[in-house]
Amino acid sequence: MKIEYHQYQLQLKDTFRISHASRDVQPSLVVSVSHNGCTGFGEAAATSYYGVTVEGMIRSLKKVEKIVEDYIEEPPEVIWEKLYPELKTETFALCALDMALHDLYGKRKQKPLYKLWNLDPSEAPQTSYTIGIASTEDMIRKIKDFPWPLYKIKLGTDHDIEIIKALRKHTNSVFRIDANAAWTAEQAIENSHILKELNVEFLEQPLPVDDFEEQKMLYKNSALPIIADESCIVETDVEKCANNFHGVNIKLTKCGGITPALRMISKAKSLGLKTMVGCMTESTVGISAIAQLAPMLDYVDMDGALLLKNDTSTGVKITSEKVIYPTENGTGVKLFKFE
Incomplete structure (x- = not known):
C-alpha cells in the first residue's frame, strides 16, 4: 500500500x-x-x-x-x-x-462507483455553471463567453436584482441564485417574488447560518425554494434543515467525503428534502467523484473543472447536453503525468 x-x-x-x-x-x-x-x-x-x-x-x-x-x-x-x-x-x-x-x-x-450503487448515469441532472460576482458588464460577458442551459449566479451586492434583470436580457437559461448568506429575511422574501418572475429556480443560502428564526420566516413566505448550503455541513445538520429549508446542498469536503455524503443524501430524502451536491472548484478528480453521486440527486453543482485553465486529470466530461462518464472503473480518473 x-x-x-x-x-x-x-x-x-x-x-x-x-x-x-x-x-x-x-x-x-x-x-x-x-x-x-x-x-x-x-x-x-x-x-x-x-x-x-x-x-x-x-x-x-x-x-x-x-x-x-x-x-x-x-x-x-x-x-x-x-x-x-x-x-x-x-x-x-x-x-x-x-x-x-x-x-x-x-x-x-x-x-464504476455508480454501478456499485445501482445507479443509472443517464439520470444525472445537468450541472449549473457558476457566474461569480463582478461588474454587471463582466458577468454578461461570462454568460456570452460560455453559453449554458443553467447558471448559478453569485450575489451579495447592493444591487442584486438589477444584476439579474440585466443578465436576463442576454439569456433565457434557468438561473439559480447563491447569495452566500448576504441577505436578511426581509430582503430574501421580497427578492424571491421578483426573481421568480425572472426564471430563477431556487435560492441557495440567502441568510446567515445560525439565524433559524429568520430562516423559518423565509421558509414560510418565500416564493422560491430555499436550499441550505452553509447551514448543512455535517450529518447532524440535515435533520435541522427539515421544515426550515426545501433542500440541502452537500459538499463532500465539508462533510468528510463520499461515505458521509451517501448517508446525508439518504437522510435528506427520508425527510422530504431535495438533494444537491456542490463542488469547491475542484479539478476533474473531485468532479468525477461527485458525478458518481449525481444520478441519485435532484440538483448538482459540479462545474469546478469547467472554471479552470489547467486540469489535473481525465475523467468525467460535462457538456451542455449531458454528463459523459468514462469507461474506466471507480470514478474513472486518470491523473496527468502520474506514474
Missing part, C-alpha cells in the same frame, strides 16, 4: 468572487492510494475561509497512513469509520482520502 500527495495551483479562467472572498488561483491537493496494482485518486481544494491549506491537509493525512494500511482490504466506509476519530476536525483532508479509497475500491471491484 502506498499513499502519495500531489499539490496543484489551479488557474481559474476568470477571477472568482463571492460575497466574502475572491481568487484567481485555487490550491488543491490530490491524494493517490495504490494497492495491489490499482490506484485511487481523491481531491480537496484548500480554502482560506475554512482555514484549510494543502500543507495542513498533508500533515493530517500522514498521521493516519498506518490506519489506512491496516484496513486497506476493507470497504471504504469501514476505513472511514476508523479514520474519523483522528480526522473529525480535518474534513477536507478526510474527504480527499475517502474519495481516493472509493475510487480504489471501484477499480478493485472492476466497476
Whole structure:
C-alpha cells in the first residue's frame, strides 16, 4: 500500500468572487492510494475561509497512513469509520482520502462507483455553471463567453436584482441564485417574488447560518425554494434543515467525503428534502467523484473543472447536453503525468 500527495495551483479562467472572498488561483491537493496494482485518486481544494491549506491537509493525512494500511482490504466506509476519530476536525483532508479509497475500491471491484450503487448515469441532472460576482458588464460577458442551459449566479451586492434583470436580457437559461448568506429575511422574501418572475429556480443560502428564526420566516413566505448550503455541513445538520429549508446542498469536503455524503443524501430524502451536491472548484478528480453521486440527486453543482485553465486529470466530461462518464472503473480518473 502506498499513499502519495500531489499539490496543484489551479488557474481559474476568470477571477472568482463571492460575497466574502475572491481568487484567481485555487490550491488543491490530490491524494493517490495504490494497492495491489490499482490506484485511487481523491481531491480537496484548500480554502482560506475554512482555514484549510494543502500543507495542513498533508500533515493530517500522514498521521493516519498506518490506519489506512491496516484496513486497506476493507470497504471504504469501514476505513472511514476508523479514520474519523483522528480526522473529525480535518474534513477536507478526510474527504480527499475517502474519495481516493472509493475510487480504489471501484477499480478493485472492476466497476464504476455508480454501478456499485445501482445507479443509472443517464439520470444525472445537468450541472449549473457558476457566474461569480463582478461588474454587471463582466458577468454578461461570462454568460456570452460560455453559453449554458443553467447558471448559478453569485450575489451579495447592493444591487442584486438589477444584476439579474440585466443578465436576463442576454439569456433565457434557468438561473439559480447563491447569495452566500448576504441577505436578511426581509430582503430574501421580497427578492424571491421578483426573481421568480425572472426564471430563477431556487435560492441557495440567502441568510446567515445560525439565524433559524429568520430562516423559518423565509421558509414560510418565500416564493422560491430555499436550499441550505452553509447551514448543512455535517450529518447532524440535515435533520435541522427539515421544515426550515426545501433542500440541502452537500459538499463532500465539508462533510468528510463520499461515505458521509451517501448517508446525508439518504437522510435528506427520508425527510422530504431535495438533494444537491456542490463542488469547491475542484479539478476533474473531485468532479468525477461527485458525478458518481449525481444520478441519485435532484440538483448538482459540479462545474469546478469547467472554471479552470489547467486540469489535473481525465475523467468525467460535462457538456451542455449531458454528463459523459468514462469507461474506466471507480470514478474513472486518470491523473496527468502520474506514474
